[in-house]
Amino acid sequence: xxxxxxxxxxxxxxxxWNSDEFIHLRDINDEMKDExxxxxxxxxxxxxxxxxxxxxxxxxxxxxxxxxxHIKIGNVSLKELYRICSLLWQDIMxxxxxxxxVNVFRDRIEGIK
Numbered sequence: 001x002x003x004x005x006x007x008x009x010x011x012x013x014x015x016x017w018n019s020d021e022f023i024h025l026r027d028i029n030d031e032m033k034d035e036x037x038x039x040x041x042x043x044x045x046x047x048x049x050x051x052x053x054x055x056x057x058x059x060x061x062x063x064x065x066x067x068x069x070h071i072k073i074g075n076v077s078l079k080e081l082y083r084i085c086s087l088l089w090q091d092i093m094x095x096x097x098x099x100x101x102v103n104v105f106r107d108r109i110e111g112i113k
Contacts (some may be wrong), residue, residue: 002022004069005044005048005066006024008024022049028040034055041066046066047065049068059112060112062100064100067096067100071104
């Protein structure tokens with residue numbers, strides 16, 4: 001059963017989200033507007049994983065579901081994005097349990113309740 005919704009602005013094939021717990025927006029409808037993505041995640045109790053600040057801005061004034069993991073690494077190569085995320089992924093998953101928003105930076109992770 002899916003727990004996470006990976007936004008279209010993130011790569012489709014990253015090993016750490018290649019399981020039944022993750023669904024990529026491309027597999028649903030990659031033309032959904034942010035509001036539709038939000039409502040889909042909310043109705044299915046999914047955490048949105050995105051580089052889009054619209055979701056993290058919205059969760060600040062909302063209560064889950066959905067939760068949001070905001071990858072705030074900026075423009076880097078896919079290889080570098082994978083390297084950074086894979087180093088932090090276990091900690092990101094742990095923080096996602098307790099926080100409605102997890103911000104992922106190059107050098108740190110922060111959670112907001």
